Amino acid sequence: MSAFLSGLLGRKPAISEDTAVVEKPPVVYDFTPRLEPSPDMPVEHTPEATPEEQQAIDLVNTQRAKLLADLPAEPTDDGPIFDAPAWLTAARILIYLRACKDDSQQAMVRLRDTLEWHSTYRPHAITPASMRGEGATGKMYINGYDQGGRPLLYMFPHLENTSDAAEHLRYIVFTMEQAIRSMPPGVTKLTIVIDASQFSPLARTVPLSTAREFLNVLEKHYPDRLGRALVLSPPAYFVMFYRLVAPFIDPVTKSKIAFVDAKGLKRKGRRDGDWVDIRELVDPRMLQLEAGGDWTYKYSQDLYWPVLERMYNRVNASAKV
Numbered sequence: 001m002s003a004f005l006s007g008l009l010g011r012k013p014a015i016s017e018d019t020a021v022v023e024k025p026p027v028v029y030d031f032t033p034r035l036e037p038s039p040d041m042p043v044e045h046t047p048e049a050t051p052e053e054q055q056a057i058d059l060v061n062t063q064r065a066k067l068l069a070d071l072p073a074e075p076t077d078d079g080p081i082f083d084a085p086a087w088l089t090a091a092r093i094l095i096y097l098r099a100c101k102d103d104s105q106q107a108m109v110r111l112r113d114t115l116e117w118h119s120t121y122r123p124h125a126i127t128p129a130s131m132r133g134e135g136a137t138g139k140m141y142i143n144g145y146d147q148g149g150r151p152l153l154y155m156f157p158h159l160e161n162t163s164d165a166a167e168h169l170r171y172i173v174f175t176m177e178q179a180i181r182s183m184p185p186g187v188t189k190l191t192i193v194i195d196a197s198q199f200s201p202l203a204r205t206v207p208l209s210t211a212r213e214f215l216n217v218l219e220k221h222y223p224d225r226l227g228r229a230l231v232l233s234p235p236a237y238f239v240m241f242y243r244l245v246a247p248f249i250d251p252v253t254k255s256k257i258a259f260v261d262a263k264g265l266k267r268k269g270r271r272d273g274d275w276v277d278i279r280e281l282v283d284p285r286m287l288q289l290e291a292g293g294d295w296t297y298k299y300s301q302d303l304y305w306p307v308l309e310r311m312y313n314r315v316n317a318s319a320k321v
Contacts, residue, residue, distance in 0.1 A: 029296050136161055140154065144286040157194070199234065
């Protein structure tokens with residue numbers, strides 16, 4: 001009873017001398033990221049083209065020369081040059097066709113738009129060295145895979161450390177390119193894990209204008225790349241805001257957004273969005289502690305960046321789907 005009253009009064013209850021204090025063992029952190037799939041990892045392949053889709057792919061390919069003609073010239077610097085023919089594969093055409101609901105004419109317009117964007121914005125030429133400052137705090141990085149073999153992109157908005165909007169966007173695009181590099185053969189989507197537990201309207205986060213531009217780039221130049229978006233431990237006002245904007249979100253995109261509570265447990269029957277058990281979507285051994293998993297991974301740029309650089313130098317994102 002004294003402990004109960006002390007709690008009500010805001011005082012800590014006295015600990016009797018014979019009460020044993022059990023200390024938890026210190027966490028042994030793992031600093032080694034997982035940026036490449038293991039051979040025995042389960043993979044959920046993107047469905048192959050149907051006969052109707054193959055006909056649409058063939059139709060787009062009849063216009064291949066036109067799609068590749070007269071692209072903007074890239075600067076003559078030491079950076080890599082965009083290999084447009086290697087990028088314009090049948091598998092990538094299929095992605096755009098599905099994003100355009102099999103409208104081949106619209107798909108060709110969007111493909112041409114992205115080919116021009118690659119030539120001018122040059123995501124392939126954004127190097128790990130140029131993004132080291134943005135990646136210092138671990139506010140966003142690729143690490144691990146979900147149960148379908150989709151790379152996990154972790155976002156920790158409360159770790160925002162810079163204020164240059166253009167560099168914010170470059171880092172987002174850079175990270176998307178690294179996600180593509182990390183995809184196993186046959187996988188074309190990623191899963192985004194967003195830590196909203198420390199969300200605050202007053203916190204230093206990515207500006208709204210940058211967030212809008214990111215969504216625009218994602219929709220136009222990385223279509224049909226989102227597998228799931230899992231929002232970790234959102235506070236009540238975040239969920240309330242989501243309820244206000246949810247009617248304006250594309251139904252397909254909205255179906256991919258889900259909330260996860262602090263312990264990764266399902267919360268059924270909620271009106272404010274789907275709540276899921278993240279441990280059913282990601283093997284707990286591959287899921288970081290912050291997301292409700294068992295993996296004691298801790299981000300250290302000094303140890304993460306060399307692994308990232310090796311993958312960047314070895315894998316050509318433009319040649320991957």
